[in-house]
Amino acid sequence: MAAQAGPLVDLSIDNDGIAILTMNRPPVNSLNLELLEEIGKSLDEVAKNKTKSMILTSSSPSVFSAGLDIMEMYKPDLKRAEIFWTTLQDVWIKLFGSSYITAAAINGHAPAGGCLLSMSCEYRVMVEGKYTIGLNETALGIVAPTWFMDTMCHTIPIRQAEYALTTARMFTVDEALQVGLIDESASDKADAIDKCKKFIRKFDKIPSLARAVTKQKIREGPLVRLQKNRQQDTAEFLGFLKNPKIQQSLEMYIQSLKQKAAK
Numbered sequence: 001m002a003a004q005a006g007p008l009v010d011l012s013i014d015n016d017g018i019a020i021l022t023m024n025r026p027p028v029n030s031l032n033l034e035l036l037e038e039i040g041k042s043l044d045e046v047a048k049n050k051t052k053s054m055i056l057t058s059s060s061p062s063v064f065s066a067g068l069d070i071m072e073m074y075k076p077d078l079k080r081a082e083i084f085w086t087t088l089q090d091v092w093i094k095l096f097g098s099s100y101i102t103a104a105a106i107n108g109h110a111p112a113g114g115c116l117l118s119m120s121c122e123y124r125v126m127v128e129g130k131y132t133i134g135l136n137e138t139a140l141g142i143v144a145p146t147w148f149m150d151t152m153c154h155t156i157p158i159r160q161a162e163y164a165l166t167t168a169r170m171f172t173v174d175e176a177l178q179v180g181l182i183d184e185s186a187s188d189k190a191d192a193i194d195k196c197k198k199f200i201r202k203f204d205k206i207p208s209l210a211r212a213v214t215k216q217k218i219r220e221g222p223l224v225r226l227q228k229n230r231q232q233d234t235a236e237f238l239g240f241l242k243n244p245k246i247q248q249s250l251e252m253y254i255q256s257l258k259q260k261a262a263k
């Protein structure tokens with residue numbers, strides 16, 4: 001993977017007071033520990049500055065995020081793996097449970113953890129193209145954690161979520177629109193950001209405390225479930241990493257990604 005040039009995230013506030021959080025870990029914004037830590041810090045900053053809303057996007061021209069960095073799971077240092085997993089849990093709790101308005105401008109592929117980040121926002125606009133979005137864990141021989149599943153069930157009907165999760169379904173932009181996995185499509189990133197802003201402006205006349213408490217109450221179930229089971233969830237993740245069969249599957253998957261990239 002290319003050496004990192006520049007900061008892993010960019011957090012800017014536009015003239016309307018909307019925070020734009022851009023992931024910047026080329027080539028595919030795979031979520032390693034350092035990127036997750038930076039996303040977490042940015043979410044803290046948005047909350048601390050009482051910014052009314054945030055749009056999550058990517059600096060890549062074709063990938064929103066490739067999901068978790070597989071190298072964090074392949075033959076890992078277990079201490080680092082534990083910190084990696086708890087940092088991912090923290091990011092999800094901060095984003096899914098945020099009081100400010102959130103939207104994702106999905107300007108490219110969004111598999112697995114990339115799909116999770118976008119589903120944790122309140123609104124999704126995806127750029128048209130040959131991009132796909134979904135939770136593909138079962139195709140890798142992995143069981144998506146319960147909070148990944150909960151987030152999908154919070155986004156699309158449970159019947160569709162069960163079918164998508166068990167079949168590792170990756171949705172095209174049109175399919176995602178049809179099932180409600182995304183709310184709108186856009187012609188390019190600028191259009192996606194504009195559409196996210198239009199969504200955010202819908203709340204101009206809604207009292208912000210009522211909006212925030214309503215959001216947090218409707219999201220309370222999945223949040224409480226993870227908060228109560230955090231240690232067990234982490235133990236399951238570490239147990240999964242110690243399984244030789246899983247390590248073998250990850251090795252094969254890494255090889256297939258590298259072969260595809262070399263073509």
Ligand SMILES: CCCCCCCC/C=C\C=C\CC(=O)SCCNC(=O)CCNC(=O)[C@H](O)C(C)(C)COP(=O)(O)OP(=O)(O)OC[C@H]1O[C@@H](n2cnc3c(N)ncnc32)[C@H](O)[C@@H]1OP(=O)(O)O
Pocket residue numbers: 001027028030062063065066067068069070071109111112113114136137142143144145236237240257258260261262
């Ligand atoms: C019983 C209860 C058990 C509970 C246990 C809990 C277990 C849960 C564990 C894990 C959960 C995991 C969720 C995840 O997020 S796993 C990650 C899944 N992600 C993917 O499968 C996506 C893989 N990537 C792609 O499909 C493509 O890269 C794509 C995003 C579509 C972009 O395609 P393209 O632009 O053509 O880029 P390349 O494929 O050429 O890739 C460029 C280089 O980037 C490397 N790469 C890609 N994805 C990843 C990744 N996720 N992690 C690390 N590295 C990645 C790829 O190998 C290329 O590298 P190189 O240039 O060195 O060859």
